Amino acid sequence: MRVDLDADDVAIEGLPRFQQGLFHARRLRQAGIALTVLAVGGWMLALFVALFAPLSIWPVVLINCASALLVLVAGVQSAWWVADWRAMALEEPAARLIEQPLPQEEPGWLNRQFGRVGNGLLVQIGAPVFWLCGWSLLALFSVLEFWSLTLPAAAVGQAASVGAAIALALAFGLLVFERRMAQESTAQWPEAAQLAQLSRVAIICLVISAICLLFAGEESVWPLRLAVLIGLLPALVALEFLLRGLLSLFSPRQERLEPRLMAQSFIAGMLRWPPQPLLALQHELHNRFGIDLRQIWAFTYMRRAFLPVLVVVLAVGWLLTGVHEVALQSRGIYERFGKPVEVFGPGLHAGLPWPLGRVLNVENGVVHELATSVGEAANTDVAPAEGPAPLIANRLWDATHVNDKAQVIASSSGDKQSFQIVNMDVRFVYRIGLTDQAALAATYNSADVPTLIRSTASRILVHEFASRTLDELLGEERNNLADDIGKAVQADLKTLDSGVEILATVVEAIHPPSGAANAYHAVQAAQIGAQALISRERGAASEQTNQALLQASTARDQAQATAHEVSAGAQAADLRFSAEQKAYQQAGQAFVLEQYLSQLSQGLAHAKLLILDHRLGASGAPTIDLRSFTLPADPAVPRKAVQ
Numbered sequence: 001m002r003v004d005l006d007a008d009d010v011a012i013e014g015l016p017r018f019q020q021g022l023f024h025a026r027r028l029r030q031a032g033i034a035l036t037v038l039a040v041g042g043w044m045l046a047l048f049v050a051l052f053a054p055l056s057i058w059p060v061v062l063i064n065c066a067s068a069l070l071v072l073v074a075g076v077q078s079a080w081w082v083a084d085w086r087a088m089a090l091e092e093p094a095a096r097l098i099e100q101p102l103p104q105e106e107p108g109w110l111n112r113q114f115g116r117v118g119n120g121l122l123v124q125i126g127a128p129v130f131w132l133c134g135w136s137l138l139a140l141f142s143v144l145e146f147w148s149l150t151l152p153a154a155a156v157g158q159a160a161s162v163g164a165a166i167a168l169a170l171a172f173g174l175l176v177f178e179r180r181m182a183q184e185s186t187a188q189w190p191e192a193a194q195l196a197q198l199s200r201v202a203i204i205c206l207v208i209s210a211i212c213l214l215f216a217g218e219e220s221v222w223p224l225r226l227a228v229l230i231g232l233l234p235a236l237v238a239l240e241f242l243l244r245g246l247l248s249l250f251s252p253r254q255e256r257l258e259p260r261l262m263a264q265s266f267i268a269g270m271l272r273w274p275p276q277p278l279l280a281l282q283h284e285l286h287n288r289f290g291i292d293l294r295q296i297w298a299f300t301y302m303r304r305a306f307l308p309v310l311v312v313v314l315a316v317g318w319l320l321t322g323v324h325e326v327a328l329q330s331r332g333i334y335e336r337f338g339k340p341v342e343v344f345g346p347g348l349h350a351g352l353p354w355p356l357g358r359v360l361n362v363e364n365g366v367v368h369e370l371a372t373s374v375g376e377a378a379n380t381d382v383a384p385a386e387g388p389a390p391l392i393a394n395r396l397w398d399a400t401h402v403n404d405k406a407q408v409i410a411s412s413s414g415d416k417q418s419f420q421i422v423n424m425d426v427r428f429v430y431r432i433g434l435t436d437q438a439a440l441a442a443t444y445n446s447a448d449v450p451t452l453i454r455s456t457a458s459r460i461l462v463h464e465f466a467s468r469t470l471d472e473l474l475g476e477e478r479n480n481l482a483d484d485i486g487k488a489v490q491a492d493l494k495t496l497d498s499g500v501e502i503l504a505t506v507v508e509a510i511h512p513p514s515g516a517a518n519a520y521h522a523v524q525a526a527q528i529g530a531q532a533l534i535s536r537e538r539g540a541a542s543e544q545t546n547q548a549l550l551q552a553s554t555a556r557d558q559a560q561a562t563a564h565e566v567s568a569g570a571q572a573a574d575l576r577f578s579a580e581q582k583a584y585q586q587a588g589q590a591f592v593l594e595q596y597l598s599q600l601s602q603g604l605a606h607a608k609l610l611i612l613d614h615r616l617g618a619s620g621a622p623t624i625d626l627r628s629f630t631l632p633a634d635p636a637v638p639r640k641a642v643q
Helices: 023-052 058-092 096-099 109-125 129-147 161-183 192-215 224-227 230-248 277-289 297-321 435-443 449-465 470-476 478-495 514-587 589-603
Strands: 323-326 328-337 339-346 347-350 357-363 367-373 405-413 417-432 500-511
Touching: 023 058, 058 161, 058 192, 058 230, 058 367, 096 224, 161 192, 161 328, 192 224, 192 230, 323 328, 323 357, 339 435, 357 417, 357 435, 367 449, 405 435, 417 435, 417 449, 417 478, 435 500, 449 478, 449 500, 478 500, 514 589
Parallel strands: none
Antiparallel strands: 323 347, 328 339, 328 357, 367 417, 405 417, 417 500
8 A cells, every 4th residue: 555645644653664664775775785786796797708708608697697686786776765765754743744745855966967957857757767777778788788599618617616606605695685575574564575576586597607607518508508598587577677667657756655666577576486477467457457356257267177177188188199190201110018019101190198109210212322431521721713723632542532441452563462552432322121121120120220331331341352453443343343342231231130221332433552543644644645546536537538528529519510501501502493493494584684684783783883875865964863861851842953
């Protein structure tokens, strides 16, 4: 219940919380100063460590613990404002408080700073809102700034034990403070319960941070992830404080009305055992809005039926564990009480629920490729594009081949027998057999199928190459080598009842020893040179043949064209002779005269002639019109003759 000093019947001297107000304010001031020193010290230490070891666990642990302490400082300071108001209200007599307004405290440094901008805004909103929002923003910003789920695992040394001990000591001190607050009655100190809940936030952060420091190491990643994730707790509480501070701006501040603790956290209130989130929500609705959920029959029925419904849901969920889905590319071996009884195909299958029955997945026709030897990739630096070639580029078979396996083969030098080492890359393409027996054998007879194939292949390769020479490996028997190895490996795997089926054996590469590398390189070079000469001579012969064919075809085509031309000329002469003969028969001497004149006109076509007619007299001189006309010409104009 909040007290209004303007009421006439208020006797604040009889209220326990007002009587203890001065004592509570003094205790809260001392606790706030101590917690502020610890929080600011941890915050500064986190920034200092982050400069030298930003990827270690220390900055995250320090900033999360400091943020949790800052949240607790915000709650303690908010409770101090309430306790101080009660202490000041109790100093004046009740009658005087009713007639005169409550004396205001002297403005502090923050009030003077805000007074320069506008003292009215500070009076209306109140300094507690600014302080609460300030601490919340600082805590929220700190957690977000150091949030990283990709921190690598690293050794922390003996300092981790010291830090864990300090964190546990602080947690124990806060536990004493939390127990002291939890024992306070609501009538004497209403804010004690909220402070106890906020103390649990800091205690949880300190304890979990200590555990993370104790278990942190070079191979442990989960302490880093847990140390980062625990920062969500103070961040959520700080975000809730920030929202409460912003919402308080819509409720005007009244100096004569007893203030309420603003640093109330619903998230911190859930840190109890057993958790009662619905009960806290019910009390909040009843206190603020007067809604009593206990009077609603539906909620009462839901509370009574919650456990039976939960049991039924859990039972149905447990029974549904007996329904198994087998993918299309898989098979399932159904075990009933630990004994395999059936091999399921793709689809849905029903059986006993877990752990009475379970299904083990087995591959269904999935093809794998396995190399006989697997090594780590060579760490070679990339050569620049404009720089000199790397030394590894000047070698033939000295480069690193991660999948090559060294084999000892027979060798002969003159009349002496010896051995050589050959590196080769042999790969096997295999799958689990398609039968049910093969699936059972692959599951129960071998723990690691690739390792079994690799070990079996290694033994077979040693036996196969012990009786082969380098010439045989690089010559004609190389094609039969893969078949022999595959058959031998398949026979051994069948003897072991492994359920593995070898589909193909591929010899990817064979690298001779260093002593035979140069000779084999010379042989390859000579073979390449011979093939190049053969190809060059074949090209020259083809060129000459094509040139001769071209010349013969040209001559033949020219002769055919000449023959066709002569034949056409003869046919034309024959036709002309026949036509002239027929015309002579019909026209007689006229045709001869016409031909004579035609030949004469052709012969005299380009000759300069002067023709004189003996019939022309002196009296009748001929007239020759030498005028030339250009279009358009007027036909009406008479022409003038020129003599």
